[in-house]
Amino acid sequence: MTPTTDRTAVEAANTAFYEAMETGDFDTVSQLWLDDGATPITCVHPGWPVLTGRGEVLRSYALIMANTEYIQFFLTDLTVTVTGDTALVTCTENILSGGPAEDGAELGPLMGQLVVATNLFRRTPEGWRIWSHHASPVLTETDDTPGGDDPDAPGLHGTP
Amino acid sequence: MTPTTDRTAVEAANTAFYEAMETGDFDTVSQLWLDDGATPITCVHPGWPVLTGRGEVLRSYALIMANTEYIQFFLTDLTVTVTGDTALVTCTENILSGGPAEDGAELGPLMGQLVVATNLFRRTPEGWRIWSHHASPVLTETDDTPGGDDPDAPGLHGTP
Numbered sequence: 001m002t003p004t005t006d007r008t009a010v011e012a013a014n015t016a017f018y019e020a021m022e023t024g025d026f027d028t029v030s031q032l033w034l035d036d037g038a039t040p041i042t043c044v045h046p047g048w049p050v051l052t053g054r055g056e057v058l059r060s061y062a063l064i065m066a067n068t069e070y071i072q073f074f075l076t077d078l079t080v081t082v083t084g085d086t087a088l089v090t091c092t093e094n095i096l097s098g099g100p101a102e103d104g105a106e107l108g109p110l111m112g113q114l115v116v117a118t119n120l121f122r123r124t125p126e127g128w129r130i131w132s133h134h135a136s137p138v139l140t141e142t143d144d145t146p147g148g149d150d151p152d153a154p155g156l157h158g159t160p
Numbered sequence: 161m162t163p164t165t166d167r168t169a170v171e172a173a174n175t176a177f178y179e180a181m182e183t184g185d186f187d188t189v190s191q192l193w194l195d196d197g198a199t200p201i202t203c204v205h206p207g208w209p210v211l212t213g214r215g216e217v218l219r220s221y222a223l224i225m226a227n228t229e230y231i232q233f234f235l236t237d238l239t240v241t242v243t244g245d246t247a248l249v250t251c252t253e254n255i256l257s258g259g260p261a262e263d264g265a266e267l268g269p270l271m272g273q274l275v276v277a278t279n280l281f282r283r284t285p286e287g288w289r290i291w292s293h294h295a296s297p298v299l300t301e302t303d304d305t306p307g308g309d310d311p312d313a314p315g316l317h318g319t320p
Contacts, residue, residue, distance in 0.1 A: 039241055042250045042278060047299030050250045050276045052239060079212060081199055086246040088280065088292055090202045090210045116210045118202060118294040120248065120280060132248055134278040136296030139207030 007080050010087040010121055013128040014080075017119070018073040018093075024065050030058055034122050034129040044134040046115050069108055071097040085123040086131075092116050093135065114138040167240050170247040170281055173288040174240075177279070178233040178253075184225050190218055194282050194289040204294040206275050229268055231257040245283035246291075252276050253295065274298040 013032065020028035034041050035054060043057040044050050045064070051057045074094040081088045093115040099108040120132040173192065180188035194201050195214060203217040204210050205224070211217045234254040241248045253275040259268040280292040 039243060040239065042239070042248065044250075044276055044278060044294075044296060047297065048276075049252065049298050050237065050239075050278075052250065077210065079200065079202070079210075083199060083246075083282070084244065086243075088202065090204075090212065090292075092209070116204055116208075118204060118210075118278060118280075118292055120278075120292075122243070132250075132278055132280075134204075134294040134296065136204060136294065137207065137299075138209050139297075 006082040006087070010080050010082060010089060010128050011078070013121060013130075014078075014089045014091070014119055015075075017130060017133075018075060021061075021065075022072055024068075026058075026062060026065060029061050030054075032130055033057060034124070034131045036122075036124065036129075039122065039131060041130065042132045042134075044136070046113070046135050046137045067099060069098050069100045070110070071095065087121040087123070087128060089119040089121065090117065091119070092138075166242040166247070170240050170242060170249060170288050171238070173281060173290075174238075174249045174251070174279055175235075177290060177293075178235060181221075181225075182232055184228075186218075186222060186225060189221050190214075192290055193217060194284070194291045196282075196284065196289075199282065199291060201290065202292045202294075204296070206273070206295050206297045227259065229258050229260045230270070231255065247281040247283070247288060249279040249281065250277065251279070252298075 016028065017032050019025075020032065033054060040053050041057055042050055042052050043060065045060060048060075051060055072095070074096075075091045076094060077090070077092040079090045095113040095115055096110055097113070098110040101108045115135050115137055117133065117135040119130060121128040122131045176188065177192050179185075180192065193214065200213050201217055202210055202212050203220065205220060208220075211220055232255070234256075235251045236254060237250070237252040239250045255273040255275055256270055257273070258270040261268045275295050275297055277293065277295040279290060281288040282291045
């Protein structure tokens with residue numbers, strides 16, 4: 001495949017992953033995670049510790065889906081880099097989500113959240129599969145030149 | 161090289177990265193980040209947006225080092241997976257850090273922080289180099305079976 005085709009295929013796999021989350025399609029989420037019997041997958045949800053292996057990772061998705069009535073991802077700042085059989089995707093997840101309804105309401109309260117994700121894919125005979133997903137909340141104010149000349153810019157603590 | 165040698169080399173590169181942060185050795189940090197002229201590096205500090213490319217990433221380290229008087233990383237939960245020329249490391253960074261001293265004190269106030277990191281390395285002729293680093297704060301209480309049976313477990317919001 002040409003690099004352009006690779007890039008398109010990786011971006012499609014990345015999109016499919018978020019669409020499966022939006023529709024609560026656990027089977028597709030499970031299918032998109034790497035399952036080669038040798039490479040342990042790793043996953044970090046925003047604010048969570050590292051989850052390792054299909055058992056822990058897929059259990060977390062089942063739990064999140066059970067507690068999420070509505071979720072929509074607007075992906076921005078997408079970058080895709082393919083090197084051999086590995087692809088790295090970074091993106092900003094602009095998330096709108098809501099929990100179960102209360103007191104007869106049609107939908108629970110909605111909340112917006114700004115999250116950044118680093119998604120690592122492996123090429124397999126069945127297509128690109130997720131090897132690692134790391135998502136984290138954006139906690140700080142930023143301008144167009146992060147870490148540029150702002151003396152109040154944050155350190156490693158994540159708080160200004 | 162055997163897989164065991166690869167794993168040892170990757171772990172050594174990962175350790176060198178954190179030791180360079182501890183000693184404020186900007187040159188070594190710069191050297192450890194991939195610089196092949198083709199692959200854009202990506203970096204997420206805890207609570208930060210994605211930084212892309214050596215310019216943005218190295219500027220952020222210069223800024224962090226300038227604002228950090230003391231920092232020590234105690235790494236736990238280290239996992240290393242090598243596949244071909246790519247290696248994935250996950251670890252928990254138990255951070256103890258402090259800012260500049262105030263009012264004649266020898267050291268500013270120290271703070272502890274729990275962070276998890278996903279570090280991606282590429283094999284180069286000069287050794288393993290960092291392709292991507294994503295670090296994020298652990299915001300939630302967890303037990304030994306994340307996402308197991310806890311009805312109060314967090315969703316994608318990162319808050320219980």
